[in-house]
Amino acid sequence: MRKIILLIISLNIFNLMFSLNVDSFFKSVELVNSREEIVSFYFTNDSGRKIIIYISSFFENSLFEISYPNEISLLPYEAKKADFFVKGSKSSEGTHILTFSITVEDNLPVDSKVSKISFPIIIKIVDLNTSNMQISLDMHCDFPFISNQKNLGTFFPIQLANNSKWEIDVWGTFSLYKLSNNQLIFQKSLFQDQSINLLPHTSKEGDIFIEKYLAPEEYKIRAEIYYGYKNYFQEKYVYEKEFKITEDLYKEKNMLNINTYPDQIYIKIPKLMTPREYITTPLEFSLDVVNNDFLDINVFLDFEEEDEEQNFFNRKTNDKYLSIxxxxxxxxxxxxxxxKLIADYRRSNLVELSGEYYTNLSLIGENNDETQVVQSKINIPITLDFGDNIYNSESNIYIKENNLLNDFYNNITIGFEIKNTGNSSVHYDIYMKKWNSTTNSQVGNKIIVKSQQSLLAEQTDEFTEKLVTELGVDKILIEVVTSKGTNPSEIIKVDNYSLKIER
Structure with a gap:
């Protein structure tokens, strides 16, 4: 009986949550020289019964004069506007966040405590005094460190602090110079060529990344930072710092900083049918090997035998037709x-070759410095496409375990098996929704299980995913979207699953 009552209450709340529509939960307004402005929210009753909305402030705020309706009644399918009149004062300059509680009451024949839901709406107020805006921005850069794993290079940890009472947008450039001759080594736009927003009295930390390992010597960094708020003001801040890279930074260095461009190779082999047979022409592909280290490097290239982790099945290329x-x-x-990578299949049996075949080009780098011997190894995946492509996949998705945690929650383990049954690579995406069949609605947000996952021809991915479901969720809806490996935007099939949850 208790479970049934809880389920009814849960479903009523779900119905109520989806019966009120608000145009936005967040709005902003600018008060130039403290003038009064109106911020409007629109509430729509999407249900067939009357509801009442109560509005109250979460916190008292004496800096602004604010008036708004405390109560709104909405008839079935009625929409109304709630105006918030906002006026600043002499001490309200800056950026402020005001939060209001919206309580919705339904005329359900149950205890009113369980027929209510509450949620916040937020108004951001920027009170601008155009004649006197004093903004303070600080920057600090810690000592650089290197990466020995992925993204080999040097990181410069930086911190930006907004010490003012206004929010600001920040952008600029970061430059690195050799101190001995003022030679520019590196320059990069901060924040990936986009400005960032800093709220009042907040800071942001991040790393400026340089692909190179820096030679042990003295350097200087210079950051030119611009900051402002829209078109009302703009200022410039310059930060400089000198530092010395010593050999101690590389004590635990275990890899040479060597890279290739591109990091994988795709070659489409042309096949032309003549009266007697298929013919083709040799193809040449350029590969750049880049030394981002301060050491000279010897490089050795060869086609590697298939290892246990990369099972190409019968899709492994015959490397005798390839040369570097x-x-x-x-x-x-x-x-x-x-x-130069050369693919010459003139002497091969092209009739038997269709779809994609795979191999790895192995690169070994070794430094020339006799005082320290360091090796690095890179695998460059190679795909050869002979046409007549078949793109297809099969999936099997099931509930592997269903454990009841308590009266409210289940712990679900879902098994996934995705198999590429074609002769060419595919991408797959997996999305998951928690579903309430009684309200016929989604509970919570869509869950992304896998995104742009690559699967070579004849390969299979098997894995499990855990999910906690709450009371009222009786199904898990799963969508598997398969697309071409050469064009992820071209969808070839969509598989849908509905997994029933037993309680």
């Missing part, structure tokens, strides 16, 4: 060398 030239060379520090 040059396959041995030296790269001075901070330089690059171009190599």
């Amino acid at each position: 030239t040059p396959n041995e060379f030296s790269i001075p520090k901070y330089q690059k060398v171009e190599t």
Whole structure:
């Protein structure tokens, strides 16, 4: 009986939550020189019964004069506007956040405590005194550190602090110079070429990343930072700092900073049918090997045998039709060398080749410094496409475990098996929704289980995903979207699953 009552209450709340529509939960307004402004919210009753809305402030705020309706009645399918009149004062300059509680009461024949829902709406107020805006911005840069795992290079930790009472937008450039001759080594726009927003009395931390390992010597950084609020004002802040990179920074260095461009190779082999047979022509592909280290590096290139972790099944290329030239060379520090990959399938049986085949080009880098021997290894995936592509997949999704945690929650383990049954690579995306069948509505947000996951021909991915479901959720809806590996925007199929949850 208790579970049934809780379920009825839960469903009533779900109905109520989806019966009121608000045009926005967040709005902003500018008070130029403290003049009065109106902020309007629109409430719509999407149900067939009358509801009452109560509005109250979460916190008292003496800086602004604010008036708004405390109560709004909405007839079935009626919409009304609630105006918030906002006026500043002499001490209200700056950016402020005001939060209001919206309580919705339904005329359900149950205890009023359970027929109510509450949620916040927020108004951001920027009170601008155009004749006197004093903004203070500070920056600090800690000592750089290097990465020995992914994204090999040097990181500069920075912190920006807005010490004013206004929100500001911040943008600019970060430059690195060699101190001995003032040579520019590196320059980058801050925040990926976009401005960031800093609220009053807040700070933001981040890293400026340089792909290179820096040679042990003295450097100087210079950051030119612009900050402002829209078109009302703009200021410039300059930060400079000198530092020395010592050999101690590289004590635990275990990899050479070497990279390739591109980091994977796709080659489409042309096949032309003549009266007697298929013919093709040799193809040449450029590969740049980049030395981002302060050491000279010897490089060795070869096609690697398939390892246990990369099972190409019968889709492994015959590497006798591939060559790389040059396959041995030296790269001075901070330089690059171009190599040529040649695919020559003129002597192959092209009739038997369709779809994609795969291999790895292995790169081994070794430094020339006899005082320290460091090696790095990179695998460059290679895909050869012979046409007549078949893109297809099969999926099997099921509830592996269903554990009842308590009267309110279930702990679900879902099993996934995605198999590429075609002869060419695909991408797949998996989305999951918690569903209430009684209200015929989604509970919570859509869950992204996998995004743009690549699957080579004849490969299979198997994994599990755990999910906690609340009372009222009786189904899990799952969507598996498969697209072409060469064009992820081209969808080839969509599989839908509805998994029933037993309680």
